[in-house]
Amino acid sequence: MKFGIIVFPGSNCDQDCVHVLKDVLGQPTVALWHQDTSLKGCDAIVLPGGFSYGDYLRTGAVARFSPIMGAVTSFARDGGLVIGICNGFQILLEAGLLPGAMLRNIGLQFICKFVTLRVERTETPFTNRFSPGQVVRMPIAHNEGRYTVDPKTLREIGGQVVFRYCDAGGQLVDSANPNGSTDCIAGLTNRAGNVLGLMPHPERASEPELGSSDGRLVFESMLEALVHA
Amino acid sequence: MKAKVYITLKPGLLDAQGKTIKSALETLGFKGVADVRMGKFVELTLNHGSASGAKRDVERMCKKLLANPVIETYRVDVQK
Numbered sequence: 001m002k003f004g005i006i007v008f009p010g011s012n013c014d015q016d017c018v019h020v021l022k023d024v025l026g027q028p029t030v031a032l033w034h035q036d037t038s039l040k041g042c043d044a045i046v047l048p049g050g051f052s053y054g055d056y057l058r059t060g061a062v063a064r065f066s067p068i069m070g071a072v073t074s075f076a077r078d079g080g081l082v083i084g085i086c087n088g089f090q091i092l093l094e095a096g097l098l099p100g101a102m103l104r105n106i107g108l109q110f111i112c113k114f115v116t117l118r119v120e121r122t123e124t125p126f127t128n129r130f131s132p133g134q135v136v137r138m139p140i141a142h143n144e145g146r147y148t149v150d151p152k153t154l155r156e157i158g159g160q161v162v163f164r165y166c167d168a169g170g171q172l173v174d175s176a177n178p179n180g181s182t183d184c185i186a187g188l189t190n191r192a193g194n195v196l197g198l199m200p201h202p203e204r205a206s207e208p209e210l211g212s213s214d215g216r217l218v219f220e221s222m223l224e225a226l227v228h229a
Numbered sequence: 230m231k232a233k234v235y236i237t238l239k240p241g242l243l244d245a246q247g248k249t250i251k252s253a254l255e256t257l258g259f260k261g262v263a264d265v266r267m268g269k270f271v272e273l274t275l276n277h278g279s280a281s282g283a284k285r286d287v288e289r290m291c292k293k294l295l296a297n298p299v300i301e302t303y304r305v306d307v308q309k
Contacts, residue, residue, distance in 0.1 A: 057269075057294070057295070058297055061294065061297070062294075065294070093299075094297065100299060101297050101299040101300040103238070103242065103243075103245070103300060104245050104246060105245070106243070106245050107245070108245050108246065108249055146245075148242065148299070148300055149299070150299070180243070180245075
């Protein structure tokens with residue numbers, strides 16, 4: 001299966017994603033420049049982390065108007081698998097492909113550390129290799145990760161939440177919610193389930209040498225979903 | 230023609246920066262501050278014939294790019 005990693009000016013996790021998909025999972029992987037307008041026949045698209053356009057105005061606000069985003073939006077609307085990691089998640093929010101928005105972390109600090117997450121749904125193309133309620137470890141690295149959504153929308157998206165920040169025992173407590181996200185939301189899909197945004201970095205936790213391989217299951221799940229599509 | 234755009238977080242959303250500024254002001258002895266809301270200011274220079282047309286254009290810019298309607302509100306002042 002062919003994976004495409006979108007590279008925006010200021011992306012800095014693109015090569016990590018290429019490494020995991022190409023070297024760890026052994027899949028054909030191409031980098032797609034933000035000025036491109038074609039996804040070059042890719043079966044799945046990754047919007048990587050970083051600081052696209054220097055985070056100017058708002059995180060992801062300028063990147064969402066990149067030429068490639070027209071193709072990404074059509075691909076997503078047609079049911080194609082799209083995953084946005086960290087800044088990629090912020091871009092998907094700004095593009096309206098996922099509901100809600102990001103605010104500055106509640107403590108106003110850039111947070112870079114491993115967190116524990118509870119897997120809320122396992123029937124998605126991104127989590128079919130996890131077990132329900134599994135507690136996993138992945139790192140976060142962001143300044144604007146406080147997921148925010150209005151109360152009405154929050155009620156509607158309850159079933160779309162895929163990852164929540166939790167403590168080691170899987171409990172949703174304030175002390176385990178690093179950025180003050182609404183309902184401890186760390187990642188969610190669109191209603192159709194083919195677009196995922198998450199703040200933690202699965203590509204930085206895909207090999208035991210990095211302290212966790214839990215993130216690899218996200219990419220393996222995508223592969224599983226594509227093979228059986 | 231100039232347009233000034235003031236963007237702030239919607240009322241009710243926790244403004245972590247505003248809260249921190251308020252507590253810093255209190256530390257400095259300014260006791261009369263009830264609330265601080267932090268925002269953004271954008272100044273645009275426009276080649277536009279009419280003020281009403283300019284305002285309409287800038288409001289469209291706000292909806293499309295300058296503000297995020299999920300979390301922010303904005304106010305536009307057009308000056309000749």
